[in-house]
Amino acid sequence: MALVIFASAIIFIILAYKVYQRLRFKLPPGPRPWPIVGNLYDIKPVRFRCFADWSKIYGPIISVWFGSTLNVVVCNSELAKEVLKEKDQQLADRHRSRSAAKFSRDGNNGKSLMVKNYLSGVAFNNITRLAFGKRFVNSEGVMDEQGVEFKTIVANGLKLGASLAMAEHIPWLRWMFPLEEEAFAKHGARRDRLTRAIMDEHTLARQTSGGAKQHFVDALLTLQEKYDLSEDTIIGLLWDMITAGMDTTAISVEWAMAELIKNPRVQEKAQEELDRVVGTDRVMTETDFSNLPYLMCVAKEALRLHPPTPLMLPHKANVNVKIGGYDIPKGSNVHVNVWAVARDPAVWKEPLEFRPERFIEEDVDMKGHDFRLLPFGAGRRVCPGAQLGINLVTSMLGHLLHHFRWTPTEMVKPEEIDMSENPGLVTYMRTPLQAVPTPRLPSKLYKRVAADI
Numbered sequence: 001m002a003l004v005i006f007a008s009a010i011i012f013i014i015l016a017y018k019v020y021q022r023l024r025f026k027l028p029p030g031p032r033p034w035p036i037v038g039n040l041y042d043i044k045p046v047r048f049r050c051f052a053d054w055s056k057i058y059g060p061i062i063s064v065w066f067g068s069t070l071n072v073v074v075c076n077s078e079l080a081k082e083v084l085k086e087k088d089q090q091l092a093d094r095h096r097s098r099s100a101a102k103f104s105r106d107g108n109n110g111k112s113l114m115v116k117n118y119l120s121g122v123a124f125n126n127i128t129r130l131a132f133g134k135r136f137v138n139s140e141g142v143m144d145e146q147g148v149e150f151k152t153i154v155a156n157g158l159k160l161g162a163s164l165a166m167a168e169h170i171p172w173l174r175w176m177f178p179l180e181e182e183a184f185a186k187h188g189a190r191r192d193r194l195t196r197a198i199m200d201e202h203t204l205a206r207q208t209s210g211g212a213k214q215h216f217v218d219a220l221l222t223l224q225e226k227y228d229l230s231e232d233t234i235i236g237l238l239w240d241m242i243t244a245g246m247d248t249t250a251i252s253v254e255w256a257m258a259e260l261i262k263n264p265r266v267q268e269k270a271q272e273e274l275d276r277v278v279g280t281d282r283v284m285t286e287t288d289f290s291n292l293p294y295l296m297c298v299a300k301e302a303l304r305l306h307p308p309t310p311l312m313l314p315h316k317a318n319v320n321v322k323i324g325g326y327d328i329p330k331g332s333n334v335h336v337n338v339w340a341v342a343r344d345p346a347v348w349k350e351p352l353e354f355r356p357e358r359f360i361e362e363d364v365d366m367k368g369h370d371f372r373l374l375p376f377g378a379g380r381r382v383c384p385g386a387q388l389g390i391n392l393v394t395s396m397l398g399h400l401l402h403h404f405r406w407t408p409t410e411m412v413k414p415e416e417i418d419m420s421e422n423p424g425l426v427t428y429m430r431t432p433l434q435a436v437p438t439p440r441l442p443s444k445l446y447k448r449v450a451a452d453i
């Protein structure tokens with residue numbers, strides 16, 4: 001009995017505090033929240049579209065309650081600037097959720113194939129080579145044991161994360177979900193074991209060869225003493241790079257390829273540029289980028305229409321702050337709907353058209369300096385991998401377009417390709433893109449490159 005009275009008193013105090021907060025602050029308008037769950041059950045799965053729709057009803061800044069946590073979503077470029085520039089410092093904390101992203105691989109050649117499977121494979125190879133300086137496949141393309149373990153860990157991380165779990169947003173209900181914590185701990189231990197083994201290989205290699213290699217892990221290990229980095233910090237940084245850089249780049253290229261198949265004019269124009277600059281007797285390299293302005297615009301236009309993190313990552317208010325004339329209490333999460341901003345007809349001409357030429361007519365920055373185009377965010381929380389992300393996306397796109405002509409699968413007309421989104425923190429296509437590649441270069445240029453780097 002005493003326990004029931006105690007529990008009721010706690011609940012009453014929490015609710016009373018919430019009501020007090022709502023009366024005390026002039027919060028942004030939004031859909032009416034339900035007790036305890038807030039708007040959790042009103043949010044449609046593709047959240048950024050749902051928030052954009054609500055903005056049409058309630059205005060460009062809205063309140064959305066994830067359980068008892070206030071989330072504020074802004075969705076025009078002026079408010080984006082206020083959040084990411086003027087109030088940048090007050091809003092630079094992060095909400096600690098346990099989100100991650102998705103990953104997979106499978107494939108075929110010549111016929112219609114699921115593009116995403118190959119892109120995920122390339123993104124995996126790119127990021128693991130940058131971070132760890134090694135390939136986990138031999139010259140026949142067969143993955144070794146460590147690679148298989150790596151992929152399993154990435155896949156498990158994704159399964160565990162990316163949830164709008166009740167326990168995430170209603171902290172005092174968390175005790176009801178103890179199992180998940182256990183799964184996280186197990187996952188963490190497995191991930192740390194693998195990473196430590198790879199770090200040891202690098203330490204050994206440095207000791208035997210004397211010098212440091214140029215990979216991210218070597219840089220961190222070399223700087224470990226100088227900056228007093230713990231092993232946990234190094235493992236954390238390496239995995240931040242993997243989780244943040246893998247899906248985002250693969251997703252961006254999948255959307256870009258879908259747009260290029262829907263718009264053969266753009267595809268042919270990018271291929272003409274590649275043939276003119278690179279020729280047909282060698283493969284493109286990163287040093288060609290500066291001579292491939294149209295290809296760069298294709299990547300930018302894809303990131304405008306399909307930012308892989310359409311609501312960025314939430315920013316958390318570390319003090320009470322005012323945005324757009326409304327109060328944002330300390331502890332609330334603020335999201336910028338960069339998807340909606342980049343399609344706002346008030347700042348973009350024919351915003352829904354995939355037309356890379358718009359960036360030749362007007363060079364719009366996409367690394368956080370122009371608040372109309374923010375696929376990487378802006379301010380002190382801007383994506384630290386922005387330039388790397390742009391290079392990886394441009395590189396994948398350039399190779400795919402140079403090597404192959406891409407058409408839809410038989411029976412599907414270009415205009416019938418499903419361009420709707422899958423729900424999630426990162427936004428894959430709802431129907432993974434199927435496409436037919438037709439080689440367009442001499443066969444010697446399709447050979448697998450030697451496994452050593």
Ligand code: HEM
Pocket residue numbers: 094240241242244245246248249252307308309312313314315374375376377378380381382383384385386388389390393
């Ligand atoms: C097309 C590729 C990518 C896109 C569109 C992208 C986008 C973003 C966005 C929108 C944010 C949040 C910004 C904010 O909240 O203000 C972010 C954060 C982050 N990104 Fe990226 N990203 C990409 C690739 C990468 C790559 C390749 C890496 C590293 C290898 C990376 C590492 C990170 C990290 C570590 C953060 C967290 C920063 C922080 O919390 O301060 N990203 N990214």
